[in-house]
Amino acid sequence: MNQRHLEHATHMTSAPPHLRGRYRRDPAMRIASAIGKVWFPLWGTFTQVRIPDPADPITTLRVVGREVVAHDNNVVALTMAAPDGGELTPWYAGAHLDLLLPSGRMREYSLCGDPADRHRYRIAVRRIPDGGGGSIEVHDTLAVGSIVRIKGPRNAFPLAAPGHGSPAKKLRFIAGGIGITPILPMLSAAHRLGLDWSMVYTGRDTGTLPFLEELTDYDDKVTIRTDDRHGLPSAADLLGPMDAGTAVYCCGPPPMLDAIRTELLGRDDVELHFERFSPPPVENGRPFTVTLASTGQQIPVSATESALAAIRRELPSVPYSCQQGFCGTCKVRVQDGTVDHRDNILTAPERDAGVMLTCVSRAAGDHLRLDL
Template identity: 65%
Template sequence: MNHVRHPHETVLDSEPPHLMGRWKRDPLMRALTGIGNIWFPLWGSLAPLRETRVDNGIQVLDVVRREVVARDENVIALTFAAPDGSVLPQWNAGAHLDLLLPSGRMREYSLCGDPGDRTTYRIAVRRIPNGGGGSVEVHDTLRVGDQIRIKGPRNAFPLALPGYGSRAQRLRFVAAGIGITPILPMVAIADRMGLDWSMIYTGRSLDSIPFREELARFGDKVEIRTDDEHGLPTAEDLTGPVPEQDAGLTLYCCGPTPMLESLRTHLVDRRDIELHYERFSPPPIVDGTEFTISLASTGESVTVAADESALTALRRVRPETPYSCQQGFCGTCRLHVSAGSVDHRDGSLTEPERDAGYFLPCVSRCRSDGLTVDV
C-alpha cells in the first residue's frame, strides 16, 4: 500500500524534545519507545502461547494440510491452524467443529486429531455425492492456504474414562467407516492411559476404511472387519465376548443408524453395560404419520410422508432451507410455526422457545393435521 503524507500530518521519526527544553529527547518517551521496540517483536513470537481470537463464537482458520486417508480416495483429512499460529480453544475426545462453508451451508465434523495438540484441529470428510452438498463442497473447494470459518469445538459425545466418572472396567469401541472420526482420539487416550480396551472397525471394503495405517500401531486390539469379506456384523460381533452378568463394559459407538439400532436392541436388558453412541445420519422415524406443512409467505403446501422428516419434505420446495446435524441438537434448521400443534422430538429447544412457536423440522412432527411455518 502507498502511504500518502497529508499536509497537516505530524510524523514522529524520533522521540520529541523534553517539554521544558532540558533534553534534546524526552527521557520518558525514550524509555517507552525502548520497551515497545522489545515488546512488539516478542509479542509476535509469543503467538503459540496466546489463545486465538474468537469473534461471536467464530474463528477464522487456515487450511494447513489436506490428505487422502482412505484408499478409495473418498475421504480426506483437513488440518486447520490459526493464521498466526496461536493456541486454539481446547477440546476433548468426541468433540466436533461446525464448518461455516462459503456457500452458507453449516456442517458438523468430529475432531479426529490429538486433543493434546493445541495448535491444530483435524477433521475427516467422506464425499457423499447424493447428500446435501456439504461434503462435496468441502472436497471440491477447500485447499491448503484457504481460510475457513468455524464454530466450536463442542462435545455431544464425551468419553467418560473408567475411574474418572465411569464405573466401567473395560472399554469397547465400535466404529463403522467415517464413524471412526470421534473414536480415533478416544482410542488414543484409552491406550495412552493404559486402560483395558478393544475395538472393532467395520466398513464396506478395506479400501473404504479411513486411517487404517494410523490404527496399525495398536496391533490386534483393533479388529478390522469388512462387509465384502465377512458379511454384515451381528450385534455380538460388535460387542465382542460379554459375560452373562456384571460385564463392567462401556461401549462407544459411531456408525450408521441400522448398526446403532441393532446394538441398542441387543443391549436393551443389559443395565450393567453402558452404551454411548453418535449417529452420522438422521435417527429413524418412530410412529410417524403423514401431515402437511404450509408456507405462510406463499400459501404453498407440501406433504410430509410418515417415514420422512419435515425437513426433507420442506427441502423439496425450499432446497435452501439450512440444516446441519439432522438430529435435533444443533438448532440450524429452527423455524417458527404460526399455526398447528407441534410434536416436539428434539433435545435442544427450551420450553420458552417451544412456547414461542419454534420447532426443529429435522426431527419434530405434528400433532394436528398440519403446520403453517413462517417461510
C-alpha cells in the same frame, strides 16, 4: 437485576389543581405529566430484559494441511489452525464442530486429531456424490490456504473413562467406515490412561476405511473386519464377549447402530454410547401438512419422514446440518399450529415464542404454518 413491567392500578387523566388555587391545573404537574408520557415508555423499552442469543461464536481458521486418508481416495483429512497461530478452544474426545462452507451450507464433522494439540483441529470428510452437496464442496474447494469459518467445538458424544467418571471396567469401541472419526481420539485417551479396551473396525473393504495406518500402533487391540472377506457382521460379531461392566462406544451407519442397540436390550450391566451420522428414524409419527408462509404452498409430511425432509423436496435451499435436533441450524418460527417438540436444545422461552427444529419436531395436530 430483573425488572417486571406492571400496569398501574390507577390512572390520572389530568393534572391536579394548583396547590394555592392560582391555576385550574398546576403548570409544574402538567409539564411533568407530559415528560412522563414520553420518558417512561422509552425507559421501559431500554431496560426490558432480553433473552440472549445462545448461538455459538464464529471462529475463522485457515486450512494448513490436507491429506487423503483412505485408499479409495474418497476421504480427505483437513487440518485447520488460527491465521495468527494462536491457541484454539480446548476440546475432548467425541467432540465435533460446525463447518460453515462458502456456499452457505453448514455441516458437522467430528474432530479426529489430538485433543492435547491446542493449535490445530483435524476433521475427515468422505465424499458423498448423492448427498446434500457439503462433502463435495469440501473436497472440491477447500485447499491448503483456504479460509474457513467454524462454530464450536461441542461434544454430544463424550468419553467417560473407567476410573475417570465411569463405573465401567472395560471399553469396547465399534466403528463403521467414516464412523472412526470420533472414535480415534477415544482410542488415544484409553491408550494413554492404560485402560482395558478393544475395538472392531468394519467396512466394505480396506480401501474404504480411513486412518488404517494410524491404528497399527495399537497392535492386536484393534480388529479390522471387512464385508468382502468376512461377510456382513452381526451385532454379536461387533460386540464380542460382553462382560458385565463393559462400556460400548460406537459410531457408524444406522443399521449397525440399530442392531447393536437391539442386541443389548435388557443388559443393564453394559453401558451403550453411540453417535449417528444420519437422521434417526421417526418414532410414533403421524402425517401432517406444512404450509410455507411465503408462498402458501402446502407440503405433506408422511408419518415416517421429518418435516425437514419434506420441506427440502420443495425448498432445497432451506438450511440444515445435523438432522438430529442438537445443532439448531433448521430452527424456524411457527406462525400457526401446535408443535410436538422432540429436540433437546430449545429453551422454554424459544418454544413459547413458537420456534421449532424441523429435523426432529413435528405437528401435534394436523398442520403447521411456518415462516419460510
